[in-house]
Amino acid sequence: MALDVFAPWDNPDAKPLIQFKNVTKRFGDFTAIDDLTVDIFESEFFALLGPSGCGKTTMMRMLAGFETPTEGTIRLAGEDIAPIPPNKRAVNMMFQSYALFPHLTIWDNIAFGLKRDRMPKGEIEARVDEMLRLTRMEQFAKRKPHQVSGGQRQRVALARSLAKAPKLLLLDEPLGALDKKLRQETQFELMDIQEKTGTTFVIVTHDQEEAMTVASRVAVMDHGKIVQVSTPDAIYETPNSTYVADFIGDVNLIQGKADPKGDKIYIAWAEGQPEIVGTPMSDFSHGQDVHFAIRPEKVSISADKPEGAANAIKGKVLDIAYLGNISTYHVELPGGQVIKAQTANNRRISRRSFTWEDDVWLSFTDTAGVLLER
C-alpha cells in the first residue's frame, strides 16, 4: 500500500525537478526573497501560500524568467536557468489576469505558443483541439476572450499555458477572479488536468483552503522565507509555528510555561486553573515558554464535567456562530481568554444544548493539541 503513495520528497534518491539554492532577491532596499532553499519534484502539485507581499509571486516570476535572483541559483532539471530568457524556457505561466490576447480568438490564443515554435500546421491544429477538449471549450474556439465567461477565460488561459507541454506550469492565483462556488469546482478540474497531463504545477495563492485542496505539498511563506513545507494534512495537524497554525485554518492559541513530566508536558497557563496536558514533538525544558495550539473542532463542549478527559476547563458561552453544517461556540475562560469550540450539526432538528451565558465544560485529549516553541 505504501508503494502507491506519491511522496518523492521522502525518497532520498529522487531527483528534484526544481532546486532553489540559497536564493535571495532584492529590489533596491527591499528583500523579497531571503536566502531560500527548496526542492520541487516532478509531477508535484506544489502550492506557495502566504499573505500578499510574502514573496510568493517573486518566486514564481523567477521561475518564469521575468526576474533573476540577486544571489543563489535556481536549477530546472539540473540546469541553472538564470541565463535563459523567458521565451526559451520550458516553463509556462498562467497569469493572474489570464493575460489572454484580446485581439485573437480563443483558438489563436491557444495556438500562439505553438506557432512560435514553428510547429507544422497539422500538429498545431491537433494540439489546439486536444487542449480545447481537455478544458471543454470546443464550441467556443472561434470566440474572442471578451465573449466568454470568467470561468471559461480561466480555462482558456490554462489551455494556452499547457499547449506547449511545459515541464513546469506556473499558476499565479489562477482562481482569484472566480466566485466561490466556481472556484471550488475549478479546483477539482485543475487537479484532474494535472493528473491527466502529469505536468509539474506550481501554484501561488493566498487562499489556504485552495492550497490545501489542490496541492500535494504546501509551502507556507512569510517575509521572503518558507516557514514550513509539508503535505496539507501535516501542515494542518502539525504546524511548526504559531504563524503556520494561525495562517492555516482556525486555531486556539494558549501561552504558558512548560513543565515536562515523563513523555507529557504540563502547561501552566493561568492562575488557579488546571494545567493543560499535551504531547510534545520536541523537547521542552522546565519553565520554557510554550504555545499550545488546538483546532476548534478538537475541543468538545458539554454541560457537565466529562469523566476521564485529560483536559477539562470550565467557561461561559459568549457567542454562538451558526454556520449550517457546524456551530462555533466562543467560550470565555475565567482568566478572560476566549476559546473556540466547534460541534457538527449532524441532526437536522436538534435542540440547542447551550445558549448565551451558560456555564459549560471544554474538554480535549492530551494529543489533540500541538506544542510550539514560537
Next chain:
Amino acid sequence: MKRFSWFNATSLTLGFAFLYLPMVILVIYSFNESKLVTVWAGFSTKWYGELFQNDAFLDAAWVTIKVAVMSSTLATVLGTMAAIVLVRAGRFRGRTLFSGMIYAPLVMPEVITGLSLLLLFIGIGMDRGVFTIVLAHTTFAMCYVSVVVSSRLVSFDQSLEEAALDLGCSPFQAFRLVTLPIIAPSVISGWLLAFTLSLDDLVIASFASGPSATTLPMKIWSSVRLGVSPEINALSTLMIGVVAAGVITASLVSKRAATRQQREERAAARLA
C-alpha cells in the same frame, strides 16, 4: 523602479525636440539685432520696442482680447447649458439634430464655417465688425465648451443633486449650490479653451469681420505672408510666453490643490 530604455529615451528626446525646437529658435531670434532675421547680429530687444510703437498691432491686440473675453464668456454660458441638455435633459424632439450641431463644428473645416457665417451676415444685412466676430467665435467655441463640460457631467454622481432636492432645494438651487461648484473646474477649463481658440483663430475671423475690425491673427497673417519679420518674432515670443506662464501657473495651482487635499485627507485619516 522602471527606467527609460535607450530606445524610448531617444524617441522621446527627438520627438520633443521636434515639437519645441522651432519655437525655441523663434524666441532666440526675436532678440536678434539684425533686420535680416536669419543672420545673428547680436542681442537686442529693439524689436520689442518697435512692436510697442506699432499702433496697428496694439489696436489689433486690443480687439482680439475684447473679442476673446466676450465670446469665451458667452460660449461658456451657452456651452454649459448645451452640456446639461445633452447629458441631463433626456429625450426631446430634435435631440439628434441638437447633438449633431454640437459635434459638427468640431470637425468642420474652418473655411466652411467662416464662409457660411459671412453669407449669413451679408444676407441679413448685418454690419461686420467686432460684434460679428464675437457671434462667430461664440458659436464654434460653445461646442468645445459643451464637450469639455459634458464629459465631466457624465461622471458626476447624480445622487448628490437628488440629495439636495431631498433636502429642500429647488432644481435651480440644486444646480447652483451643488452641481455647479463641483463641475466648476471643467467650466473654467472650458472657458480657457474658448478663450485660446478665439485668440488663435484666423480663418473664421477673417470671414466674419469687416474693414472696421482687425484681430491680431489677421494682422500677423497679412504681415507673415510677405515673409519672416523680426517684429512678428518678438510678438510670437510674447504670445508663447503668456501661454507658457498661464499653463504653468494653472498646473501649479491644480497640483497644489491636489496636494493640499491629499494632506487634509491624510490628517483626517489620522484623526479617525
Next chain:
Amino acid sequence: MRRFTLIAIPYAWLLALFLVPFLIVFKISLSDLAMAIPPYTPNLDLSTGWAGFKDFLSQLDFENFIWLTQDDLYWKAYLSSAKIAAISTILTIIVGFPIAYGMARAPEEWRATLLMLVILPFWTSFLIRVYSWMGILSQEGYLNQFLMSIGVISEPLIILNTNIAVYIGIVYTYLPFMILPIYAALEKLDESLLEAAEDLGCSRMSAFWLITVPLSKQGVIAGSFLVFIPTLGEFVIPSLLGGSKTLMIGKVLWEEFFSNRDWPVASAVAVVLLLILIIPIILFQRNEQKQREAEG
C-alpha cells in the same frame, strides 16, 4: 417650462448661427454669379408670395457643380488635398508612434509631465507654430545654414514653398492629435500580455509586432482620422509653407471667395468638400462606437 428655456436658448443659437448659414451656403451654391450686391442671383423676395417663391426655385440649378467637374482646377485640388492629407497622416503615424510608445513605457512619475508637454503646443497659436517653420525652411534659413556649416550640402535646399514644407507643417501641428490616442491605447495595454507572449516563446521584437501593434490599432485609427479630417480642408499651412504648385481645396475656396469674388462657386466648393468629409467623419464615429462597445 424651465427645461424648455434651457433647451431652447442653445438650440436657437445653433440653428441661427450654424444650420441656417449652411442652408444659405447650399442655396447660393445653386445660384448664379451676378454683378450686384450681394453678387449672386436670384434673391428670395417674399413680397411676391408663392409665385415669387416658385420663380425663385426655378432659377436655382446645378450649374456651379457642373462647372466644378469641368474645370480641372477643382477636382485636381480635391484630389491633391486628399493625397496631401493621406501622406501627412502616414508621416504623422511614423513620427508619433515612437513618441507615444516612449511615453506609455516611461516611468509612471514622468508620464503626467510628458503628457503636459505634448498638450502644451495646443495652447500656443497655430499660426505662430506654422510661422516658426518659415524661418527654418527658407533658402537662407536655419536648417540650410546648419546643413551647410556641417558640410552635408553645398547648395541650399529648396524646401519652403514646396509640398515637403507642407508635410512638415502638417506633421508638426497635428502631431499631438496622433500621439494622444495612440498613447491612450498603449497605456491601457496590460504589461502581463507582453509577459505572456514572452512566456509562450516570443522574442521582445515579435511580442511588439504580435501584441503591441494590433492592440494599439484603435488608437492609430482614431489618430489618423483626427489628422486626416481637418487636414483635408486646411488653409493656413498650404498658404504659408506651400508654393504656387501646392493645390489644396481650402486655399482654392479662400481665393475663389476673396480674390475672384465668385460666391456661388465658392459655396459649391464648400458643399462638395463637406460631402467628401462626411465619409471619413461617419467612419470615424463608427470606429469610436465600435471601440466603446468593445470596452463596455
